[in-house]
Amino acid sequence: MTVSRVPRLRRFLVCEPRHFAVQYAINPWMHPDSPVDVDLAHAQWQALISAYRAHGHTVDTVEPAPGLPDMVFAANSAVVVDGRVFGSLFHAPERRAESVHYDSWFKTAGFDVHRPASVCEGEGDLVWTGRYMLAGTGFRTTREAHREVQEFFGHPVVSLTLVDPHFYHLDTALFVLDGGPDGNIAYYPEAFSPGSREVLARLYPDAVLATRDDAMTFGLNSVSDGRNVFIAPRAEALAERLADHGYVPVPVDLSEFQKAGGGIKCCTQEIRP
Numbered sequence: 001m002t003v004s005r006v007p008r009l010r011r012f013l014v015c016e017p018r019h020f021a022v023q024y025a026i027n028p029w030m031h032p033d034s035p036v037d038v039d040l041a042h043a044q045w046q047a048l049i050s051a052y053r054a055h056g057h058t059v060d061t062v063e064p065a066p067g068l069p070d071m072v073f074a075a076n077s078a079v080v081v082d083g084r085v086f087g088s089l090f091h092a093p094e095r096r097a098e099s100v101h102y103d104s105w106f107k108t109a110g111f112d113v114h115r116p117a118s119v120c121e122g123e124g125d126l127v128w129t130g131r132y133m134l135a136g137t138g139f140r141t142t143r144e145a146h147r148e149v150q151e152f153f154g155h156p157v158v159s160l161t162l163v164d165p166h167f168y169h170l171d172t173a174l175f176v177l178d179g180g181p182d183g184n185i186a187y188y189p190e191a192f193s194p195g196s197r198e199v200l201a202r203l204y205p206d207a208v209l210a211t212r213d214d215a216m217t218f219g220l221n222s223v224s225d226g227r228n229v230f231i232a233p234r235a236e237a238l239a240e241r242l243a244d245h246g247y248v249p250v251p252v253d254l255s256e257f258q259k260a261g262g263g264i265k266c267c268t269q270e271i272r273p
Contacts, residue, residue, distance in 0.1 A: 003246035005178070005227035011058040013105070013269040014049060017041045017072040018064045022260050026092045027168045029261035041256040045072070048230070048252045048264060055228050055250070060271070062105040068098050073262045074269040075123040075171060077102035078113070079133075079149070083273050085113045086152050088122045091140045114152055120145035123269060124169035130179025131156075136170025138162035138193075160200070161193040171221055171265045174200075177208065177247065178226040184208070184245075186222070186238065188215040208245060214238040218254070221263030223270075230264050 020041050022030050052059050064071050077098060078087050085106050090096045103113045120126070125141035126149060127134040133153065135146040138161045150157040160170065167173040173191035177184045186208040189197045200207065210220055219235025229242050233251035242249055254263050 005246045005248070007055065007225040007227035009056050009058070010052075010225055011060065011271040011273070012052060013060045013062060013074050013077075013271055014045075014267060015062045015064050015072050015074050017045050017257075019066055019069050020072050020257075020260070021069040023069050024092075024094050026094065027261040028165050029258060031259070034259055036259055037256055044252075044254050044256055045267065048254060048267060051230060051250055051252050052268075055225065057225065060109075062102060065097070065101050068095070068101070070095055070260060070262075071098050071101065072257070073124075073260075073266040074102070075266050076121045076169075077269055078106065078122045079126040079128065080111075080269070080271050081128050081133075081153055081155070083111070084153065085111045086120070086122075086126075086149060087113045087115050089116045089119050089145075090121060091119045116145055116148055118142045118144035118148055120149070121169065124171050124266070127170055127174060127176060128179070128272065129176055129185070130183055131181060133157045134170065134174065134185075135159050136162050136173075139165060139168040158199065158203070160196040162191055162196075163193050164191050167191040167215060168261070169266075172218065172261075172263075173215060173220055175220055175222045175224065175265060177224045177229070177242075177245075186210055186220060186242070188212065188220055191215065208238070208241050210235075210238050210241075218258055218263035221265040223265050223268050232263055 121140045125136035174187035188210040214235045217234035218232045219238040222231040239249035
């Protein structure tokens with residue numbers, strides 16, 4: 001029998017890809033000699049925003065800044081839990097100025113922002129489950145930041161080690177389907193170290209597992225509201241498995257952003273009250 005899933009309305013923060021480009025290489029997906037179709041990228045991004053709003057979600061925007069082509073990837077700017085904002089300190093010098101603009105937006109919106117002392121890339125590596133924070137490390141965010149996050153939020157942090165450079169952020173290899181005590185996730189096991197795979201299997205014995213093909217199409221860089229899953233259209237096998245579990249796949253093509261190593265979740269910061 002198919003489970004009836006109930007969506008929860010969310011508030012998202014996004015950044016228009018007005019200055020989006022691939023001007024440097026800080027992950028295996030980025031090739032500065034491959035041109036970006038800026039008009040197509042903008043149309044794809046707008047389709048994502050329209051999909052969110054069509055499903056009842058609130059979308060706020062931060063003004064993009066010239067010279068910061070990756071600012072469109074709003075998820076990396078912070079993680080927000082219980083109305084508290086833990087900001088970012090980017091690993092790559094090319095991206096560090098992004099934090100200034102996002103911090104300014106949050107402060108203007110009435111939030112206090114904690115500045116991390118260690119390298120930490122927001123929701124790229126910090127995934128809130130409603131019970132604890134799953135925290136990725138291995139390529140960007142440091143373990144020292146995991147400890148800092150736990151001290152700041154007062155929620156348990158579960159450290160997970162990423163081992164495949166194609167999945168350099170946790171949100172390229174795992175996403176939360178629904179939060180809370182009975183929540184579930186989808187993930188690609190081989191993106192993680194053996195010990196981390198054991199941890200995930202113990203925490204989520206009924207998780208939806210993705211194949212490498214699913215992951216390489218950014219199928220795990222998805223956003224779920226508890227029922228609707230905004231997902232890359234080429235992740236067809238994963239979409240079928242999600243549907244079998246009672247979720248409703250909502251395909252949104254952000255393929256132009258994959259040239260920079262990003263997708264749906266990368267473009268989406270969730271503001272949790």
